[in-house]
Amino acid sequence: MTRARAAEEHPAAAASPRRGALEPRLIGVFWRRELTRWWRDRSQLFSGFARTVLWLVILGFGLGAALRDIEGYTYAQYILPGVITLNVLFASLQSAISLVWDREVGVMREVLVSPAPMTSVALGKVLGGATISVIVGSIPLLFTPLIQVQLTPLRLLSTWGVMFLMGMLLTSFGVMIATRMKTFEGFGAISNGVILPLYFLSGSIFPIRGIIGGVGFLDIPADLRDQLRDVGIYALGGGWVVQLPVWLQVLVYLNPVSYLLDLMRWALLGFRQLPAAADLSVAFVLPIIAIAIATRMMNGMRRTH
């Protein structure tokens, strides 16, 4: 056996190296691991396409046939950022929740007994989840010719940027949930209990401040449309004005995903419903706070009490 001899010849190899909390190599290894695992599980890629076709093409054109437009955008165009968000939600939470598995029967126990800095492992995981989010979130962009949205390089880059920030926020959020979960028997609870509420309550499939039923016979005159927009109500074809119930509005405003989605719609379509300052501060501040908390919670997996 040569190992014992190797140890004598390279005493430095056996000595414990000095290690800080941030180790680019370790971040890279865990980032790559996340991507490799995702790529080898083709069902996730398939789900990404199936979801896009269902929501963007079938719902988009189906409901779009009944609703004429939202602020001059077709319904399919209106929900494009929402469908991207849905893909980001699934990709990031699925990647994060695998931590439950990892901790009980996977590689995470091996990480716990190793001298590796957990902060780097956590960062690799979150950045990996965010990268997968950008990839899966880009699937609906392949359908833009079909729904007639022009993608300029600037629009594309800023949309990817928002996807990445959203991916970091949601992967971190998923990691927080995962470190608290004792057991894990399927993704159903996360899907129905976390992903879909965040999706529906983000202004993804109906405008935030108000809906105008679009099945009327008369078009709203342009000046009335402008006046309505001034008070924050977006006209949708012709018909009656319907405000969202207050409780629903409150939930939408409380959902951080609403602001990121609004920012993405601004990037992609040039149309925004919330204050730009709110969108930008949520997009840039919240992911950083979330990563800090998620990293702390992963550090807490090494029990100290």
Added chain:
Amino acid sequence: MNVIVCDGLVRHFGDVTALNDLTLSVEKGEFFALLGPNGAGKSTTLHILTTMLPPSSGRAEVAGHDVVREPRGVRNAIGMVFQEPALDTRLTGRENLRIHAALYAIPRRRVDAVVDEALQWASLEEAGDRLVRTYSGGMKRRLELGRALMHEPKVLFLDEPTLGLDPQGRRHLWESIAQLRGRGLTVVMTTHNLAEAESCDRVGIIDQGRLQALGTPQELRHQVGLAGDATLEEVFLALTGRGLRDEDAGPRDRLLAFAKQGGEHTG
């Protein structure tokens, strides 16, 4: 020279005392087995020694480092093979080993050589580029054992290393473990397999969180007044007056059962 020192280790989980005043030491190069039924405190002891769990009171040292105050020193000095495989089944054997190399900061230029050597040691050269999910239980264990040795630990911990293996896999793994003798490596394992304990230098018999007896297999027989050809099982029965106990399924067992049904997949 003692590589492991436990002094009055106690661990409570709520009202349950999993480990009660455990004191023992293990010498450098020794093969040491902790023998006892399920729930006796074997895994708790191992978790404390590997810094995964702090003791409620008492102290422990591994390779000269205190497990609570200098966990990183301990972690650098130990290798661990868990009761159930701690592998990423969607990665290949080689990819799993490369993750280990990064965790232990093995210099990049040596990684390929160290990974190849570990695969060779585990007799998995052919299977190294296959996904771990296609491995048999025995192959996974050998991969983990090879992995645990990659960073040249001073102490190797094995938690029920042959549990769940078929007789052939058990023998193959046991032969690999036996090869480690004479390399100056200290090995601590938990087991409820008496034949395995029999071939260790010293055995600690643990039950209900207490160390009931400690010594070479031969000494243990004398201690309880049995003939030299008595089995450790008889020693165990004489000491504790009972056989193995069953435990309720915890959340972890349910997860494992779920894994057996269909694997990780979450779709």
